[in-house]
Amino acid sequence: MITGFHSTAAANQTNDSELSSNRNTYVVQAVKKVGPAVVGISNKAYVRDNFDQKVLIEKGVGSGVIFNSNGYIATNYHVVEGAQEIVVSLSDGRTFNGKVLGVDPATDLAVVKVDASGLPAAVLGDSSTIMAGEPAIAIGNPLGLEFSGSVTVGVISALNRTIEIGDRKFDLIQTDAAINPGNSGGALVNADGQVIGINSAKISADGIEGMGFSIPINSARPILQSLMENGKVVRSYLGVGVWDKNTAARYGYSLQIDNGVYVVRVEDDGPANQAGIKQGDIITKINDTAVNSVADLRKVLDDIPVDTKVNVTIIRNNRTLSVTAVLKEIPN
Numbered sequence: 001m002i003t004g005f006h007s008t009a010a011a012n013q014t015n016d017s018e019l020s021s022n023r024n025t026y027v028v029q030a031v032k033k034v035g036p037a038v039v040g041i042s043n044k045a046y047v048r049d050n051f052d053q054k055v056l057i058e059k060g061v062g063s064g065v066i067f068n069s070n071g072y073i074a075t076n077y078h079v080v081e082g083a084q085e086i087v088v089s090l091s092d093g094r095t096f097n098g099k100v101l102g103v104d105p106a107t108d109l110a111v112v113k114v115d116a117s118g119l120p121a122a123v124l125g126d127s128s129t130i131m132a133g134e135p136a137i138a139i140g141n142p143l144g145l146e147f148s149g150s151v152t153v154g155v156i157s158a159l160n161r162t163i164e165i166g167d168r169k170f171d172l173i174q175t176d177a178a179i180n181p182g183n184s185g186g187a188l189v190n191a192d193g194q195v196i197g198i199n200s201a202k203i204s205a206d207g208i209e210g211m212g213f214s215i216p217i218n219s220a221r222p223i224l225q226s227l228m229e230n231g232k233v234v235r236s237y238l239g240v241g242v243w244d245k246n247t248a249a250r251y252g253y254s255l256q257i258d259n260g261v262y263v264v265r266v267e268d269d270g271p272a273n274q275a276g277i278k279q280g281d282i283i284t285k286i287n288d289t290a291v292n293s294v295a296d297l298r299k300v301l302d303d304i305p306v307d308t309k310v311n312v313t314i315i316r317n318n319r320t321l322s323v324t325a326v327l328k329e330i331p332n
Helices: 004-012 026-037 217-230 245-250 271-275 294-302
Strands: 038-048 054-068 072-075 085-089 095-104 109-114 135-140 150-165 168-175 187-189 195-202 212-216 240-243 261-266 282-286 309-316 319-326
Touching: 026 038, 026 054, 026 135, 026 150, 026 187, 038 072, 054 135, 054 195, 072 217, 085 109, 095 217, 109 217, 135 168, 135 195, 150 212, 168 195, 168 294, 195 217, 212 217, 240 245, 240 294, 261 271, 261 294, 271 319, 282 294
Parallel strands: none
Antiparallel strands: 038 054, 038 085, 054 072, 072 109, 085 095, 095 109, 135 150, 135 187, 150 168, 168 212, 187 195, 195 212, 240 261, 261 282, 282 309, 309 319
Protein backbone atom coordinates (compact mmCIF):
# COMPACT_ATOMS: atom_id res chain seq x y z
CA MET A 1 0.00 0.00 0.00
CA ILE A 2 1.35 3.41 -0.97
CA THR A 3 0.93 5.79 1.95
CA GLY A 4 2.95 8.79 0.77
CA PHE A 5 -0.02 10.40 -0.91
CA HIS A 6 -1.91 10.60 2.38
CA SER A 7 0.77 12.34 4.35
CA THR A 8 0.45 15.69 2.53
CA ALA A 9 -3.28 15.95 3.18
CA ALA A 10 -2.71 15.07 6.82
CA ALA A 11 0.02 17.68 7.13
CA ASN A 12 -2.27 20.34 5.71
CA GLN A 13 -4.69 19.66 8.55
CA THR A 14 -2.03 19.81 11.28
CA ASN A 15 -2.95 22.08 14.18
CA ASP A 16 -0.54 24.74 15.38
CA SER A 17 -0.27 22.93 18.70
CA GLU A 18 1.07 19.86 16.92
CA LEU A 19 3.88 21.76 15.22
CA SER A 20 7.27 22.35 16.77
CA SER A 21 8.50 25.93 17.00
CA ASN A 22 11.01 25.08 14.26
CA ARG A 23 8.21 24.24 11.84
CA ASN A 24 5.60 26.77 12.93
CA THR A 25 7.55 29.71 11.52
CA TYR A 26 6.42 33.24 10.69
CA VAL A 27 6.02 32.10 7.08
CA VAL A 28 3.61 29.33 8.07
CA GLN A 29 1.61 31.73 10.23
CA ALA A 30 1.52 34.45 7.55
CA VAL A 31 0.39 32.02 4.86
CA LYS A 32 -2.39 30.70 7.10
CA LYS A 33 -3.63 34.27 7.56
CA VAL A 34 -3.44 35.48 3.97
CA GLY A 35 -3.53 32.32 1.84
CA PRO A 36 -7.32 31.84 1.95
CA ALA A 37 -7.78 35.42 0.67
CA VAL A 38 -5.61 34.87 -2.44
CA VAL A 39 -7.67 33.76 -5.44
CA GLY A 40 -7.16 32.68 -9.02
CA ILE A 41 -8.66 34.83 -11.77
CA SER A 42 -9.35 33.34 -15.20
CA ASN A 43 -9.78 35.83 -18.03
CA LYS A 44 -12.05 34.44 -20.75
CA ALA A 45 -13.07 35.96 -24.08
CA TYR A 46 -14.94 34.94 -27.22
CA VAL A 47 -13.04 34.23 -30.43
CA ARG A 48 -13.94 32.77 -33.82
CA ASP A 49 -12.87 29.19 -34.45
CA ASN A 50 -11.98 27.61 -37.79
CA PHE A 51 -15.68 27.23 -38.56
CA ASP A 52 -16.37 30.90 -37.81
CA GLN A 53 -18.21 29.94 -34.62
CA LYS A 54 -17.88 31.99 -31.46
CA VAL A 55 -16.14 30.02 -28.73
CA LEU A 56 -15.16 31.05 -25.23
CA ILE A 57 -11.47 30.55 -24.51
CA GLU A 58 -9.22 31.26 -21.58
CA LYS A 59 -6.94 34.20 -22.41
CA GLY A 60 -4.91 33.91 -19.25
CA VAL A 61 -4.84 33.32 -15.53
CA GLY A 62 -3.69 35.67 -12.81
CA SER A 63 -4.12 36.17 -9.10
CA GLY A 64 -6.16 38.43 -6.85
CA VAL A 65 -6.55 39.35 -3.20
CA ILE A 66 -9.89 39.56 -1.38
CA PHE A 67 -9.69 42.85 0.52
CA ASN A 68 -13.35 43.04 1.56
CA SER A 69 -15.31 40.01 2.77
CA ASN A 70 -18.34 41.02 0.68
CA GLY A 71 -16.62 39.83 -2.46
CA TYR A 72 -14.30 42.68 -3.48
CA ILE A 73 -11.02 41.51 -5.00
CA ALA A 74 -7.90 43.48 -5.92
CA THR A 75 -5.96 42.42 -8.98
CA ASN A 76 -3.96 43.87 -11.86
CA TYR A 77 -5.56 45.61 -14.81
CA HIS A 78 -3.60 43.46 -17.27
CA VAL A 79 -5.05 40.32 -15.65
CA VAL A 80 -8.63 41.31 -16.55
CA GLU A 81 -7.95 43.40 -19.65
CA GLY A 82 -10.34 42.55 -22.48
CA ALA A 83 -12.19 39.92 -20.46
CA GLN A 84 -15.72 39.02 -21.48
CA GLU A 85 -16.06 36.57 -18.64
CA ILE A 86 -14.22 36.34 -15.31
CA VAL A 87 -14.04 33.20 -13.19
CA VAL A 88 -12.71 33.52 -9.64
CA SER A 89 -11.34 30.39 -7.94
CA LEU A 90 -11.05 30.36 -4.15
CA SER A 91 -8.50 28.37 -2.20
CA ASP A 92 -11.28 26.17 -0.75
CA GLY A 93 -12.28 24.98 -4.22
CA ARG A 94 -15.30 27.22 -4.76
CA THR A 95 -15.63 29.16 -8.02
CA PHE A 96 -17.65 32.28 -8.78
CA ASN A 97 -18.38 34.34 -11.85
CA GLY A 98 -16.81 37.74 -11.36
CA LYS A 99 -17.60 41.23 -12.60
CA VAL A 100 -14.97 43.88 -13.27
CA LEU A 101 -16.13 46.90 -11.24
CA GLY A 102 -13.42 49.24 -12.42
CA VAL A 103 -9.92 49.39 -13.84
CA ASP A 104 -7.05 51.84 -13.65
CA PRO A 105 -4.59 51.15 -16.47
CA ALA A 106 -2.31 53.94 -15.22
CA THR A 107 -1.43 51.96 -12.09
CA ASP A 108 -2.22 48.46 -13.41
CA LEU A 109 -4.91 47.95 -10.76
CA ALA A 110 -8.47 46.63 -11.00
CA VAL A 111 -11.30 45.55 -8.72
CA VAL A 112 -13.35 42.41 -9.38
CA LYS A 113 -16.63 41.69 -7.54
CA VAL A 114 -18.16 38.28 -6.86
CA ASP A 115 -21.66 37.74 -5.51
CA ALA A 116 -20.71 36.32 -2.13
CA SER A 117 -20.32 37.43 1.46
CA GLY A 118 -18.39 36.22 4.46
CA LEU A 119 -15.31 35.54 2.35
CA PRO A 120 -11.85 35.41 3.94
CA ALA A 121 -10.39 38.90 3.57
CA ALA A 122 -6.73 39.80 3.90
CA VAL A 123 -5.57 42.42 6.40
CA LEU A 124 -3.96 45.34 4.58
CA GLY A 125 -0.81 46.58 6.26
CA ASP A 126 1.13 49.85 6.16
CA SER A 127 3.74 49.83 3.41
CA SER A 128 5.31 53.06 4.71
CA THR A 129 6.77 51.14 7.65
CA ILE A 130 8.53 48.36 5.73
CA MET A 131 12.31 48.17 5.71
CA ALA A 132 14.86 46.82 3.28
CA GLY A 133 16.00 43.41 4.46
CA GLU A 134 12.81 42.38 6.26
CA PRO A 135 11.07 39.17 5.16
CA ALA A 136 8.70 39.23 2.18
CA ILE A 137 6.31 36.46 1.18
CA ALA A 138 4.65 36.27 -2.26
CA ILE A 139 1.45 34.24 -2.63
CA GLY A 140 -0.22 33.61 -5.97
CA ASN A 141 -0.65 31.32 -8.96
CA PRO A 142 2.71 31.53 -10.76
CA LEU A 143 1.96 29.34 -13.78
CA GLY A 144 -1.81 28.95 -13.66
CA LEU A 145 -4.39 27.44 -11.36
CA GLU A 146 -2.61 24.09 -11.21
CA PHE A 147 -0.03 25.90 -9.07
CA SER A 148 -2.56 27.93 -7.07
CA GLY A 149 -1.56 29.27 -3.70
CA SER A 150 2.16 28.93 -4.34
CA VAL A 151 4.33 30.55 -1.68
CA THR A 152 7.77 32.05 -2.28
CA VAL A 153 9.90 33.74 0.35
CA GLY A 154 12.58 36.40 0.20
CA VAL A 155 13.27 39.85 1.55
CA ILE A 156 12.36 43.43 0.77
CA SER A 157 15.25 44.28 -1.54
CA ALA A 158 14.59 48.01 -1.85
CA LEU A 159 11.93 50.65 -1.32
CA ASN A 160 10.59 53.31 -3.68
CA ARG A 161 12.11 51.87 -6.83
CA THR A 162 11.00 54.25 -9.58
CA ILE A 163 10.17 52.45 -12.80
CA GLU A 164 9.06 54.30 -15.94
CA ILE A 165 6.50 52.47 -18.04
CA GLY A 166 5.29 54.51 -20.98
CA ASP A 167 4.76 58.08 -19.83
CA ARG A 168 4.22 57.26 -16.16
CA LYS A 169 6.44 56.66 -13.18
CA PHE A 170 5.74 53.98 -10.60
CA ASP A 171 7.18 53.85 -7.10
CA LEU A 172 7.37 50.13 -6.39
CA ILE A 173 8.60 47.72 -3.75
CA GLN A 174 11.45 45.54 -4.97
CA THR A 175 11.70 42.00 -3.64
CA ASP A 176 13.68 38.87 -4.41
CA ALA A 177 10.70 36.65 -3.56
CA ALA A 178 10.02 34.84 -6.83
CA ILE A 179 7.23 36.48 -8.84
CA ASN A 180 6.44 34.62 -12.05
CA PRO A 181 3.75 34.96 -14.75
CA GLY A 182 0.41 34.33 -13.06
CA ASN A 183 1.56 35.86 -9.76
CA SER A 184 0.32 39.21 -11.05
CA GLY A 185 -2.40 40.54 -8.77
CA GLY A 186 -1.32 38.33 -5.89
CA ALA A 187 -0.20 39.39 -2.44
CA LEU A 188 3.15 40.50 -1.09
CA VAL A 189 2.97 39.82 2.63
CA ASN A 190 5.07 40.79 5.64
CA ALA A 191 6.05 38.53 8.53
CA ASP A 192 2.93 39.60 10.48
CA GLY A 193 0.61 38.25 7.78
CA GLN A 194 -0.38 41.67 6.44
CA VAL A 195 -0.57 42.53 2.74
CA ILE A 196 2.00 45.23 1.99
CA GLY A 197 1.83 45.11 -1.80
CA ILE A 198 0.02 43.86 -4.90
CA ASN A 199 2.46 41.98 -7.11
CA SER A 200 2.56 43.49 -10.55
CA ALA A 201 5.71 43.30 -12.61
CA LYS A 202 8.80 41.19 -12.97
CA ILE A 203 11.95 42.13 -14.82
CA SER A 204 12.75 39.25 -17.14
CA ALA A 205 15.99 39.35 -19.07
CA ASP A 206 19.02 37.17 -19.62
CA GLY A 207 21.24 37.22 -16.55
CA ILE A 208 18.69 38.96 -14.30
CA GLU A 209 17.17 36.98 -11.45
CA GLY A 210 15.39 37.81 -8.23
CA MET A 211 13.97 41.22 -9.18
CA GLY A 212 10.24 41.27 -8.56
CA PHE A 213 8.11 44.36 -8.06
CA SER A 214 4.96 45.07 -6.10
CA ILE A 215 2.63 48.08 -5.90
CA PRO A 216 2.82 49.41 -2.30
CA ILE A 217 -0.50 48.85 -0.55
CA ASN A 218 -0.58 52.47 0.67
CA SER A 219 -0.56 53.57 -2.97
CA ALA A 220 -3.05 50.90 -4.01
CA ARG A 221 -5.55 51.39 -1.16
CA PRO A 222 -7.15 54.72 -2.28
CA ILE A 223 -7.24 53.53 -5.90
CA LEU A 224 -8.98 50.29 -4.94
CA GLN A 225 -11.42 52.25 -2.79
CA SER A 226 -12.23 54.61 -5.66
CA LEU A 227 -12.68 51.72 -8.10
CA MET A 228 -14.94 49.94 -5.63
CA GLU A 229 -17.11 53.02 -5.01
CA ASN A 230 -17.00 54.87 -8.33
CA GLY A 231 -15.77 52.41 -10.93
CA LYS A 232 -12.94 54.77 -11.88
CA VAL A 233 -10.14 56.90 -10.49
CA VAL A 234 -10.55 60.65 -10.73
CA ARG A 235 -7.32 62.37 -11.76
CA SER A 236 -6.32 65.95 -12.46
CA TYR A 237 -5.06 67.24 -15.76
CA LEU A 238 -3.54 70.46 -17.05
CA GLY A 239 -4.75 70.26 -20.63
CA VAL A 240 -1.42 70.24 -22.44
CA GLY A 241 0.47 67.88 -24.69
CA VAL A 242 4.17 67.94 -23.85
CA TRP A 243 7.44 66.45 -25.04
CA ASP A 244 10.64 65.73 -23.22
CA LYS A 245 13.86 64.88 -25.05
CA ASN A 246 13.05 61.18 -25.29
CA THR A 247 9.51 61.78 -26.52
CA ALA A 248 10.71 64.23 -29.16
CA ALA A 249 13.35 61.76 -30.35
CA ARG A 250 10.66 59.10 -30.93
CA TYR A 251 9.01 61.49 -33.38
CA GLY A 252 12.29 62.35 -35.10
CA TYR A 253 12.90 65.71 -33.44
CA SER A 254 15.84 66.98 -31.41
CA LEU A 255 14.65 69.03 -28.45
CA GLN A 256 17.23 71.60 -27.35
CA ILE A 257 16.24 72.23 -23.73
CA ASP A 258 18.25 71.68 -20.55
CA ASN A 259 15.25 71.07 -18.27
CA GLY A 260 11.48 71.12 -18.30
CA VAL A 261 9.00 69.80 -20.85
CA TYR A 262 8.10 71.47 -24.13
CA VAL A 263 4.43 72.33 -24.75
CA VAL A 264 3.41 71.09 -28.20
CA ARG A 265 -0.36 71.40 -27.74
CA VAL A 266 -2.77 73.36 -25.55
CA GLU A 267 -6.39 72.22 -25.30
CA ASP A 268 -8.90 74.97 -25.99
CA ASP A 269 -10.97 74.56 -22.82
CA GLY A 270 -8.27 73.18 -20.58
CA PRO A 271 -6.76 74.69 -17.42
CA ALA A 272 -3.49 75.56 -19.18
CA ASN A 273 -5.24 77.61 -21.86
CA GLN A 274 -7.24 79.47 -19.23
CA ALA A 275 -4.00 80.18 -17.36
CA GLY A 276 -2.37 81.67 -20.46
CA ILE A 277 0.07 78.83 -21.23
CA LYS A 278 0.93 78.71 -24.93
CA GLN A 279 2.39 76.30 -27.44
CA GLY A 280 6.18 76.61 -27.34
CA ASP A 281 6.33 77.31 -23.60
CA ILE A 282 8.58 75.14 -21.45
CA ILE A 283 7.05 73.95 -18.15
CA THR A 284 9.75 73.56 -15.50
CA LYS A 285 7.77 73.31 -12.24
CA ILE A 286 4.33 72.57 -10.82
CA ASN A 287 4.25 74.36 -7.47
CA ASP A 288 7.72 73.58 -6.09
CA THR A 289 8.18 70.24 -7.87
CA ALA A 290 10.57 70.13 -10.81
CA VAL A 291 9.20 68.68 -14.05
CA ASN A 292 11.82 67.32 -16.43
CA SER A 293 9.96 64.56 -18.25
CA VAL A 294 6.47 63.59 -19.37
CA ALA A 295 6.42 61.03 -16.55
CA ASP A 296 7.34 63.74 -14.03
CA LEU A 297 4.36 65.83 -15.13
CA ARG A 298 1.97 62.85 -14.95
CA LYS A 299 3.17 61.93 -11.49
CA VAL A 300 2.86 65.38 -9.96
CA LEU A 301 -0.62 65.88 -11.43
CA ASP A 302 -1.74 62.45 -10.18
CA ASP A 303 -0.91 63.55 -6.64
CA ILE A 304 -2.93 66.80 -6.75
CA PRO A 305 -6.74 66.74 -6.31
CA VAL A 306 -9.14 68.09 -8.94
CA ASP A 307 -10.07 71.79 -8.55
CA THR A 308 -6.75 72.59 -6.86
CA LYS A 309 -5.05 75.86 -7.77
CA VAL A 310 -1.40 75.34 -8.74
CA ASN A 311 1.51 77.58 -9.68
CA VAL A 312 3.06 76.64 -13.01
CA THR A 313 6.57 77.89 -13.75
CA ILE A 314 7.25 78.29 -17.47
CA ILE A 315 9.99 79.61 -19.73
CA ARG A 316 8.84 81.75 -22.65
CA ASN A 317 11.28 83.51 -24.95
CA ASN A 318 14.06 82.92 -22.41
CA ARG A 319 12.02 84.57 -19.65
CA THR A 320 10.84 82.72 -16.55
CA LEU A 321 7.17 83.32 -15.73
CA SER A 322 4.75 81.99 -13.13
CA VAL A 323 1.07 81.46 -13.92
CA THR A 324 -1.82 80.05 -11.90
CA ALA A 325 -4.00 77.22 -13.16
CA VAL A 326 -6.97 75.40 -11.60
CA LEU A 327 -6.73 71.70 -12.38
CA LYS A 328 -9.71 69.86 -13.83
CA GLU A 329 -10.74 66.22 -13.99
CA ILE A 330 -9.39 64.31 -16.96
CA PRO A 331 -12.29 64.14 -19.43
CA ASN A 332 -13.54 60.69 -20.45
